[in-house]
Amino acid sequence: MGSKFMITVRKLKLTIINDDETKRNEQYKFIRDSQYAQYQGLNLAMSVLTNAYLSSNRDIKSDLFKETQKNLKNSSHIFDDITFGKGTDNKSLINQKVKKDFNSAIKNGLARGERNITNYKRTFPLMTRGTALKFSYKDDCSDEIIIKWVNKIVFKVVIGRKDKNYLELMHTLNKVINGEYKVGQSSIYFDKSNKLILNLTLYIPEKKDDDAINGRTLGVDLGIKYPAYVCLNDDTFIRQHIGESLELSKQREQFRNRRKRLQQQLKNVKGGKGREKKLAALDKVAVCERNFVKTYNHTISKRIIDFAKKNKCEFINLEQLTKDGFDNIILSNWSYYELQNMIKYKADREGIKVRYVNPAYTSQKCSKCGYIDKENRPTQEKFKCIKCGFELNADHNAAINISRLEE
Ligand SMILES: [Zn+2]
Known part of the structure; x- marks a missing residue:
């Protein structure tokens, strides 16, 4: 030490x-x-x-x-x-x-x-x-x-x-x-x-300076089944999913239920002390939920950075977020902007450069032959190229594509 x-x-x-x-x-x-x-x-x-x-x-x-x-x-x-x-x-x-x-x-x-x-x-x-x-x-x-x-x-x-x-x-x-x-x-x-x-x-x-491997890039796909799926550009077998979206949505549903219950109870109290108490409890739920998400984002971002460090990455590629880029309920609820910020400053600390790449077609493009088609995606979870027949987990395929983009 x-x-x-x-x-x-x-x-x-x-x-x-x-x-x-x-x-x-x-x-x-x-x-x-x-x-x-x-x-x-x-x-x-x-x-x-x-x-x-x-x-x-x-x-x-x-x-x-x-x-x-x-x-x-x-x-x-x-x-x-x-x-x-x-x-x-x-x-x-x-x-x-x-x-x-x-x-x-x-x-x-x-x-x-x-x-x-x-x-x-x-x-x-x-x-x-x-x-x-x-x-x-x-x-x-x-x-x-x-x-x-x-x-x-x-x-x-x-x-x-x-x-x-x-x-x-x-x-x-x-x-x-x-x-x-x-x-x-x-x-x-x-x-x-x-x-x-x-x-x-x-x-x-x-911190000790471990040397990064020139040009090695970690692609980060903000996924459906997993909050994040990461993969290297030059050795696509090295990959990992980070977190489980299910645990996240379960936890958030609990918050939602607590909120609903309190709102119901709020309708039944006339005013005064009882009402104040319920309002305070409602505030508390909001704070707890925000903190939960923040802690969750800290965990996810830390694991992404640890993975990049362990594999000596020079770059981390993140998807350029657009306002209407995410239609998935889990994704839009989950404060991705905050997650990206956390990844960015933690990467800065480690001397890893973050690039924001255009995520267009990353989910439809075959990471083996490059063929782009909506039909390549028979289900949310599965990728199957209709041209070359290449099959892979859809998040993994997208993460490979993201890792290979340079702008
Ligand atoms: Zn293909």
């Missing part, structure tokens, strides 16, 4: 969740006060180091400087008059930061007058340890992400569903929640429009 990491910082918009408005305001104030305390602490600690440096004739190897540096710790008296936020671990973060900044100032020419001593601004983001940020979903049936922090503060991550990075960000945060990505030292601040922002530092394990 390699232990190489890529460090990346993501900006997240946060709000504090607390039904009690007074408490909520106190919590916002707690962040501002802690930020102020940190600002005082940073500048005090830095001036202590600087004074020792100047008093020892700019000799960082002198006993005076070394001693001063050593004494800069949590119990340092310089912090006595500052009120730090409970649980923020601010003193040790300040000491670390100041020592680090001082060392880099020395390295970068402080002694030669090419650098000034760092002066920390009032707006310097409030540092927090990664371990103090505890990410989770709000509850099982929700895609809202919350972060528990110190002093019983709970943040909600604000991500617009219409945000073009929505899926990618949710995917990243999901990996934070399941522990795949580690959270490093991060910071919190208020931006110019007074919005709370988290600079989230993430340690992302680096």
Whole structure:
């Protein structure tokens, strides 16, 4: 196992969740006060180091400087008059930061007058340890992400569903929640429009680069019997169906029935609390169903990418979706657009290129001799070429054709 990491910082918009408005305001104030305390602490600690440096004739190897540096710790008296936020671990973060900044100032020419001593601004983001940020979903049936922090503060991550990075960000945060990505030292601040922002530092394990085979393409057919059928362009025997449409339609029918039942019951209640309860239950069903489909799409897309990776594909060919391209009930219900997006960003991560190809005739064309005819498709599931007699599972045949298209 390699232990190489890529460090990346993501900006997240946060709000504090607390039904009690007074408490909520106190919590916002707690962040501002802690930020102020940190600002005082940073500048005090830095001036202590600087004074020792100047008093020892700019000799960082002198006993005076070394001693001063050593004494800069949590119990340092310089912090006595500052009120730090409970649980923020601010003193040790300040000491670390100041020592680090001082060392880099020395390295970068402080002694030669090419650098000034760092002066920390009032707006310097409030540092927090990664371990103090505890990410989770709000509850099982929700895609809202919350972060528990110190002093019983709970943040909600604000991500617009219409945000073009929505899926990618949710995917990243999901990996934070399941522990795949580690959270490093991060910071919190208020931006110019007074919005709370988290600079989230993430340690992302680096992936090994397996070399793709030149031109090898995975064709993905969004099928009837199976949600997806995949096949290689240069070795068509290597193929796989992904998922079962039956399990999907069964599950969705259950949601449909639950909805129907609730709607029936809704007709029978007059109003007030009972009605509100039923409406809330109906909302909950909708959220659960959306989450179910999303999880399903995550599973399917992950399996497609895993298959492409295992077989060292350079490309993945997806069908160009058209508005009226799918008349099949299962297909139109199942959010294919979302599935394609998931495949795309997961492929991007792995360095696999996605091509959107024109799916016209892919189900009627013989993958052996190229003959195109509607009659080649005696049933939904079966492909039989009326010219050369070639027979194959219809989804497999279509996936082969898709894998061979280049635009
Ligand atoms: Zn044929």
